[in-house]
Amino acid sequence: MPGAKCGGCGRFISTLEGAKCGKCQMVYHRVCVGVPTKANVALNWRCPECKKNVVRDNRPDTPVRGSIQSPTKEAEEDPAAEATSTPSNFGASSRAEVSTVELSPVTGSDLGQIMKELRALREDIHMFRREMEVEMAELKSTLGTCNTRIDSLEARVDVLEMQASSVSATSVDRVVEELRRELNDRDQDLLSNDIEVSNLPEHKAENTAHIVLAIGRKLGVAIEGRDIVSAERVGGRQLNVSGPTGATEARPRVVVVRLARRDLRDQLLTSARVRRGATTADLDLPGPAQRFYLNERLTKTNRQLFRRVRDAANLHGWRFVWTKQGRILARRTPADRTQRIRTEEDLSRIFGSANDTA
Incomplete structure (x- = not known):
């Protein structure tokens, strides 16, 4: 009976643990209905739900049913007392009969069955508690791992933020200028x-x-x-x-x-x-x-820079300004050292500030 659920606890049942009712065809754990584990289940075995609906017979061990009760011994021995009873006594006896009907006695077999069911329920509760403890331990371990990883990520983010804050705008501009210079040199090589x-x-x-x-x-x-x-x-x-x-x-x-x-x-x-x-x-x-x-032939950047170098050279009296292999060179006199000019910074360094060169 794989895939069936117990009619008592609602859990799935294996083949060795199940007991099938011969009337309602419901399946129960052996522990839930008090059947021994190794005992054979009869074909006409009835579950507790079907047993409580069986019509009682008049055997001596049958519980008192909710019907009209037989007269008591006192009434049988003294019928005159029954006849001379007042209406108030009659009402009291009626209430006593009603209470007797509602409080039916419980037999020893039913009490034992209830105790077995309570023990099975307690075992299920203990098993569920152990499972929950295991799952809680696993959850705590997983949360600890997640916290460790989050802490490491936060540490890395802090380091990156510190590095980003330490990098100034000047250094970024310097890197950008260097990349532009390299691109310009590559473009100039293509025009060789x-x-x-x-x-x-x-x-x-x-x-x-x-x-x-x-x-x-x-x-x-x-x-x-x-x-x-x-x-x-x-x-x-x-x-x-x-x-x-x-x-x-x-x-x-x-x-x-x-x-x-x-x-x-x-x-x-x-x-x-x-x-x-x-x-x-x-x-x-x-x-x-x-x-x-x-x-x-020069690139656009070198051509503009070469024009500014010639203007600055004429302004400051430099006699020689020329290009060679795409490089801009300048010299004041034949005896002076040749200066190579690659950027605006070189132009300002050699000929002075931008205002003086203009």
Whole structure:
């Protein structure tokens, strides 16, 4: 009978502990109904609920039932006394009969059954108490573990808060500035094969690659078409007013050239420094001949910084400001030490504060 519950205590019953009623088919623990553990349960065995509903017979050991009681011995021996009894005595005897009917005696077998049930109930209570004590001990152990982990987490949070409070805004700004500097250096490395040619007259349907080849021949550097990865004008068109008529003409945009080899770029830059003052003559460009310039291609950050360095150098009388391999260099006189400028702090340190440099 697996999965059945006891009709008395409501707990699940195993096969060896159960006793099945032959009338109502309810299942009980042997302990709950007072059946010995090793005794065989008869097929016509009745549970306590069915036993109390069995109609009593007239055997001598049958309890007094709630029916009209037989006359007492005194009434049988003295019928005259019964006849001459007053109404008040009659009412008293009636009340006595009613109380006798309600208080039926309990037999020894029923009392023993009740005692057995009480003992079984006490054992169940003790078992439940032991189970609760075990569960409470496990719960206390779990709570202790949780408290320990919470304490460790609070300690770690306190350490992190102390570390966060100790880090000042200045140190954070320093780290951010260092990261920006590293990103700028990486971007500059990507432009190591590029040059910029400025102040070249611009016209429609021009061939920038052909212009670069002509510049190479003019500077004495042998450049072939396969050495040019790309050549194009970049930036937006700029307009300026020139001439007495007040007409507006476009300022030529910069030609950005990417070469296949870095040594070829270095040769062009070196030749441009040697032949300083080269013009657009013999380059098949429209308009009068004018001077053009070759420089390294810089990132936006380095280009802005280079412009500020040149302005500060002109203001403080520094004679030499140039770029090499993407680095900005400056020197007051040929005998002085070369200064490398990477950030605004370097600019302020070398040329003074921002107000003095402006």
